[in-house]
Amino acid sequence: MCLALPALAEEPPLLVSGMGSFHIGGRQAEVSGRPVREVQLAPGARPVRIDPNGTYRVDGMYVQYHHPATRRGRVPLMLWHGGGMTGVVWETTPDGREGWQTWFLRRGWSVYVSDAVERGRSGWAMFPDITPAEPIFLTMADPWERFRIGAGPGSWRSRSAIPGTQFPTDAYERFTAQLVPRWVVTDAAATDAYTQLLRQVGPAVVLTHAQSSLYALRVAKAEAERVRALVLLEPTAFGPMTPEELAPLRGMPVLVLYGDFIEQDPRWSAAHERGTQFVEALRAAGGQVEVVELPDRGIRGNSHLMMMDRNNGAVAEVVQGWLAARGLWE
Amino acid sequence: MCLALPALAEEPPLLVSGMGSFHIGGRQAEVSGRPVREVQLAPGARPVRIDPNGTYRVDGMYVQYHHPATRRGRVPLMLWHGGGMTGVVWETTPDGREGWQTWFLRRGWSVYVSDAVERGRSGWAMFPDITPAEPIFLTMADPWERFRIGAGPGSWRSRSAIPGTQFPTDAYERFTAQLVPRWVVTDAAATDAYTQLLRQVGPAVVLTHAQSSLYALRVAKAEAERVRALVLLEPTAFGPMTPEELAPLRGMPVLVLYGDFIEQDPRWSAAHERGTQFVEALRAAGGQVEVVELPDRGIRGNSHLMMMDRNNGAVAEVVQGWLAARGLWE
Numbered sequence: 302m303c304l305a306l307p308a309l310a311e312e313p314p315l316l317v318s319g320m321g322s323f324h325i326g327g328r329q330a331e332v333s334g335r336p337v338r339e340v341q342l343a344p345g346a347r348p349v350r351i352d353p354n355g356t357y358r359v360d361g362m363y364v365q366y367h368h369p370a371t372r373r374g375r376v377p378l379m380l381w382h383g384g385g386m387t388g389v390v391w392e393t394t395p396d397g398r399e400g401w402q403t404w405f406l407r408r409g410w411s412v413y414v415s416d417a418v419e420r421g422r423s424g425w426a427m428f429p430d431i432t433p434a435e436p437i438f439l440t441m442a443d444p445w446e447r448f449r450i451g452a453g454p455g456s457w458r459s460r461s462a463i464p465g466t467q468f469p470t471d472a473y474e475r476f477t478a479q480l481v482p483r484w485v486v487t488d489a490a491a492t493d494a495y496t497q498l499l500r501q502v503g504p505a506v507v508l509t510h511a512q513s514s515l516y517a518l519r520v521a522k523a524e525a526e527r528v529r530a531l532v533l534l535e536p537t538a539f540g541p542m543t544p545e546e547l548a549p550l551r552g553m554p555v556l557v558l559y560g561d562f563i564e565q566d567p568r569w570s571a572a573h574e575r576g577t578q579f580v581e582a583l584r585a586a587g588g589q590v591e592v593v594e595l596p597d598r599g600i601r602g603n604s605h606l607m608m609m610d611r612n613n614g615a616v617a618e619v620v621q622g623w624l625a626a627r628g629l630w631e
Numbered sequence: 632m633c634l635a636l637p638a639l640a641e642e643p644p645l646l647v648s649g650m651g652s653f654h655i656g657g658r659q660a661e662v663s664g665r666p667v668r669e670v671q672l673a674p675g676a677r678p679v680r681i682d683p684n685g686t687y688r689v690d691g692m693y694v695q696y697h698h699p700a701t702r703r704g705r706v707p708l709m710l711w712h713g714g715g716m717t718g719v720v721w722e723t724t725p726d727g728r729e730g731w732q733t734w735f736l737r738r739g740w741s742v743y744v745s746d747a748v749e750r751g752r753s754g755w756a757m758f759p760d761i762t763p764a765e766p767i768f769l770t771m772a773d774p775w776e777r778f779r780i781g782a783g784p785g786s787w788r789s790r791s792a793i794p795g796t797q798f799p800t801d802a803y804e805r806f807t808a809q810l811v812p813r814w815v816v817t818d819a820a821a822t823d824a825y826t827q828l829l830r831q832v833g834p835a836v837v838l839t840h841a842q843s844s845l846y847a848l849r850v851a852k853a854e855a856e857r858v859r860a861l862v863l864l865e866p867t868a869f870g871p872m873t874p875e876e877l878a879p880l881r882g883m884p885v886l887v888l889y890g891d892f893i894e895q896d897p898r899w900s901a902a903h904e905r906g907t908q909f910v911e912a913l914r915a916a917g918g919q920v921e922v923v924e925l926p927d928r929g930i931r932g933n934s935h936l937m938m939m940d941r942n943n944g945a946v947a948e949v950v951q952g953w954l955a956a957r958g959l960w961e
Contacts (some may be wrong), residue, residue: 315648315649316647317648317697318644318647320645320733321722321730322723323727324719324725324805324809338767345869345870346867346902346905347898347901352770356771357768357769357771358771361808363719389654389693389752392651421746422717422718422746422751422809422811424751424809424810424812437668437681438757439687440685441686474659478654478657479691479693479754481752481755485670538675539675571676572676575675
């Protein structure tokens with residue numbers, strides 16, 4: 302079978318005419334019972350008495366936005382990263398190619414990139430005093446083996462990648478620099494901040510990756526009129542997915558994307574199965590869901606990190622085409 | 632004495648034609664001896680075996696850059712935040728006004744904003760295994776009392792601000808959302824990452840805030856040909872400051888800025904005194920240093936956070952004028 306090369310199209314120019322950032326959501330939390338410390342904050346400075354007891358501002362979420370000079374997206378496009386990562390996942394790829402943030406900006410979308418609660422520029426709180434659990438740190442081996450870059454457990458030791466992978470494996474170490482610690486007890490706080498974001502900025506298109514599907518579905522159920530469409534990249538969490546629970550979503554188009562090599566990995570097969578249950582339940586509730594298995598479209602080799610794979614532009618085109626077909630871009 | 636109002640000039644338009652980000656620097660670090668955990672990464676997902684032992688990527692630094700459509704800065708402008716904060720300090724102010732990142736972008740500077748090692752999007756490492764110390768968290772009271780917003784110790788309890796403060800106190804709580812934990816044992820790693828940044832992107836103008844003066848001075852000593860000018864906002868750390876140590880800086884113009892109310896606060900008087908020693912030593916070494924006490928220029932009320940005070944544009948104008956006068960902008 303012969304694959305015709307795509308016509309070389311010129312990338313639309315990047316022209317941003319507005320940008321900024323803010324923190325949204327969060328709360329105050331008290332700490333007591335910890336000992337006072339004397340700390341020298343800089344060499345040569347007077348020691349400062351650091352009393353860790355007091356009131357902290359926690360659970361806020363950082364959001365950065367860019368507006369294109371010529372707006373063609375009918376509503377803003379929000380990019381919500383997944384577990385262990387930050388909004389950086391949408392930015393320049395580890396091997397220096399364009400990421401989805403600017404790919405969509407070029408095409409006229411206002412793009413909002415967030416760092417979920419306790420990730421990246423959202424900061425993080427004292428544990429276990431405020432966040433009642435230990436954080437999880439990802440080793441360099443973990444995403445290699447778990448994100449379908451390497452061929453599963455043990456593949457890091459030999460640095461063996463799945464044949465045909467689109468991940469820029471030469472830049473894998475640089476990729477791991479963007480990993481951040483995470484907690485698994487902060488879902489409610491993350492959902493709350495995202496809900497406030499939709500109330501302030503919406504209606505919008507919400508595009509998620511892995512874990513953040515959970516937040517998007519919760520927010521979509523509560524604020525359906527503010528979610529114009531949902532794009533779920535390899536969603537891994539859905540919350541309750543009976544047709545009754547999903548009924549509020551029936552008015553918004555939903556796209557679910559999967560990459561390659563899913564069936565080779567039991568964890569991803571299981572996640573894909575849960576995704577299928579979600580899709581069926583949403584359809585039973587009257588929702589409109591499209592599922593795209595990228596290999597079925599001739600787009601092969603995608604890891605879990607399709608937004609930074611070497612063919613990330615082709616994957617973005619699928620999303621863009623779907624959004625345009627739904628009247629969300631002109 | 633009558634102060635003439637400045638002529639109302641129209642803000643130059645913001646037009647960005649290039650942007651991206653990367654992580655730079657860092658290393659691999661090993662952890663061993665910790666117990667394995669079983670963790671459910673998302674509701675309904677198969678538990679994942681999280682083995683915290685292994686190799687981690689740590690000490691990298693996140694950098695985001697924007698290029699203006701019309702470049703007038705002769706070299707890039709790097710903005711290096713201070714302790715307890717991230718690159719967000721340069722972005723939109725807590726009360727929604729323009730920050731320095733876009734202020735300088737409008738005027739034709741390529742602006743590079745970083746999150747120093749272990750801050751914000753640079754992630755952070757397991758402690759004490761990799762970072763051999765406890766982190767420091769800032770209470771809501773701390774910057775209010777320490778950054779010359781409130782009138783010193785005890786001023787948070789009564790929420791009393793220094794009369795005439797330019798800090799947007801109504802937005803103080805929102806400001807505290809951007810605070811992040813910090814360590815005091817990561818100076819070498821931070822310096823190393825900044826050094827690599829200058830090697831990759833320089834020559835550049837380096838503009839620092841508080842603690843990051845230490846990093847800039849170290850990098851400037853080692854890579855003097857890559858630092859075209861230094862702007863130090865209320866520097867708090869200098870490292871060794873004999874004329875011999877500072878001799879490598881003699882070829883680069885240096886500007887030191889101080890805000891208001893310095894003499895009212897013993898900590899800031901002491902920091903100002905250290906700054907004076909630095910200036911004298913640099914001059915003795917043959918360097919060119921200008922010190923601007925903003926109140927002497929009729930710019931009053933500035934806190935330690937002059938980049939987000941209500942008159943942050945007037946303060947930025949001082950920096951811009953100084954850079955232009957040194958032939959770094961046309």
